[in-house]
Amino acid sequence: MTISLPGLDAVLVTDEATLTACARDYGRVVHRMPSAVLRPAAVRDVVEALRSCGDQALPVAARGQGHSTAGQAQVESGLVIDMSTLDDIGPIQDGRMRVQAGATWRQVLSRTVPLGWSPPVVTGYTGLSVGGTLSMGGIGAASFRRGPQVDNVLALQVVTGEGQLMTCSSSEHPELFSAVLGGVGQYGVIVEATLALTPVAPRARYHLLGYDDADAFFADLRTLTTRDRVDGLYGQVLPSAQGGWSYLLHVVEFYSSTSSDSALLAGLRSAPGARTVMDLDTLAFSTVVDEQLEALGLTHLPRVWRDVFLPGSRIEAFVADALAELAAEELGPAGFVLLFPIRNAARPCALRLPEEEQVVLFDICTSGSPEDPDYVPTQLHEARSMYERARALGGTLYPIGSTPLTTEDWRTHYGSGYQALRTAKEHYDPAIVLTPGAEIF
Ligand SMILES: Cc1cc2nc3c(=O)[nH]c(=O)nc-3n(C[C@H](O)[C@H](O)[C@H](O)COP(=O)(O)OP(=O)(O)OC[C@H]3O[C@@H](n4cnc5c(N)ncnc54)[C@H](O)[C@@H]3O)c2cc1C
Structure with missing residues (x-):
């Protein structure tokens, strides 16, 4: 299928290598081939692209660094917006900074740390984009005291599914702000974030x-x-x-x-x-x-990741049961198991955390062999079953991973927050073109 986006020929890429690269992600499990990739030279290119996609009912997804594991940033026969070209970082003033969403956290730190500042929470791996982790939640070593990254954002600039550039914050269009933070790209494309900064020692x-x-x-x-x-x-x-x-x-x-x-x-x-x-x-x-x-490499391996948030009060028993059922070989050559304690201040956003003040992100990140036909189906089954056990005791899903969810599961996942998000979707992306890969709406 050929895509025509008036006025955007200069930044539209359709060569085989680029399309193939955007038809995969860190998981190497889901492959959806886009028809074109946009490399925006400026925010107005994102505005024009989303306006055209909305008019033509053409599916579209932003791609940060493509480090989600189950096609969340992919789109079949549609448009991928490669955000990495929008990576300007503004001046650091009054304990805050503005950064374009395609910049990585590594780029952000390389500017802030030499000046004695840091975002309050940085992901463990910093080669992820600002827009990508703010669309998911963003958990790091400082989350035990400062919550997820989405709790530490002052304002966003978002291009909605209809191609409207909007500024939002907790006081300006708060319903858009809270839907977009942790919103898995459903309501708009983040083009810029204003981040709170905190002093950091050298x-x-x-x-x-x-x-x-x-x-x-x-x-x-x-x-x-x-x-x-x-x-x-x-x-x-x-x-x-x-x-x-x-x-x-x-x-x-x-x-x-x-x-x-x-x-x-x-x-x-x-x-x-x-x-x-x-x-x-x-x-x-x-x-x-x-x-x-990066020293480990092995980026060609398929990976199925299980990522759940657990109520802090239930963590010991849940982890013991999960580890009793997990064979070390299941982690494969590049797998790992992590636990991040998180302070849950219950700020309004689309990231769903269990209803306790201290929660824990529990990740079992497996890797397999591309030659093993059983690896992916077996591990997807395990991911689903761990999610169901977590959900039964008040846990929630961190949607970076591979666990397959139906639209009904998503409705359950969002619980009492579902209706507000559905309304935001109808309002800001009425043609339902944004980020179909997550299969939420
Ligand atoms: C090696 C590795 C280490 C990781 N470490 C951590 C960690 O320490 N903490 C943590 O919380 N997570 C971690 N993750 C998970 C990571 O946060 C998510 O996969 C995140 O989505 C990756 O960011 P990205 O830039 O690659 O986003 P992508 O995978 O490109 O996109 C993720 C989703 O966000 C959407 N999106 C991307 N950019 C935008 C935008 N500008 N506006 C709107 N929607 C957008 C996409 O369409 C997609 O749905 C890790 C993942 C990997 C592979």
Whole structure:
């Protein structure tokens, strides 16, 4: 199918290599071939494109870095807007900054950290786009005290499904603001975000605390969360050399001149022999995960990710059951298991979190062999079953992953918030052209 978007010929790309690249994502499981890819030179190109798509009822999706795993940023026979060309970063003033949505968090940090500022929450891997993670939620090591990234946005510029450029915030078009934050691209394309910034010290003291015992791991996770003294905190579960699982806490404190390890680690149950500490500059610390992932490579492998938010009060039993059923081999050569504690301030947005003040993101991220025909169906079944178990105890889905949901599941997922989102969809994307890959409406 040939797409015609009047006035946009210069920035419309239709070569085979570009279309194929946009027909896949980090999961390598779903492949939907677009008819064209737009590389906008300016925001007005996004406005024109969405106006045309709305008029022609042509499906369209923004693509940040394509790091979702189940086709969320893909569109069959439609238009993909490659947001990476819109990556301007404005001046940093009065503890805030404006950034175009195609910039990555790594680009943002490279500008803010040398000036002593940081967004309050940065994702663990920083090669993700600002617009992509704000459309999902955005969880990082600081979420245990500052919530998801969507809680730390001051304003957005959004192009709606009808091609209207709008500014929104908690006081200006609040219904659009809250629908778009965590809204999986359903109501408009974010072209710019105004982010709150927080001061950050130049050095990072990065502790890794090891555990053989789940009870001690969870006790320390809770102690550090409640004590609220460190700047970053998350957990990891690893296959143990003795069989079963071992546990790791990642803990960071930013500092200027001195940092007291003994005060930071006082009263924790991790064995002193299972602790390591690194001293890094803050910018180097922020890309530790990036370097590990990029060194691992293996980006050609299929990946099925299970990602659920759990009520903090239910985490120990849920994780124990999930790990009892998980074989280490299921993680494959590039898999991992992570736990991010999150403060839930219940701010209005489309990201659905369990109804407790402390919740936890639990990710089982598997990888498989492209030659194994059973890998994807087996793991999709497991993802669905873990989601259903989480849902039964008040958990919710983090839609970055692979779990297949029906439109009825989405209605249940949004619960009492569904009607407001349905109304926002009808109002801001009446032709229902935006982001069909997530299959929400
Ligand atoms: C290696 C890796 C590490 C990760 N680490 C973390 C982590 O630490 N914390 C975390 O929370 N998540 C993490 N994720 C998940 C990640 O947040 C999501 O997959 C996110 O969507 C990726 O951003 P992206 O720029 O690649 O978005 P894409 O995958 O390109 O897009 C995601 C969705 O958002 C929509 N979208 C993209 N840009 C816009 C826009 N400007 N306006 C409106 N809609 C838009 C797309 O259409 C799509 O539906 C990780 C993923 C990977 C692969």
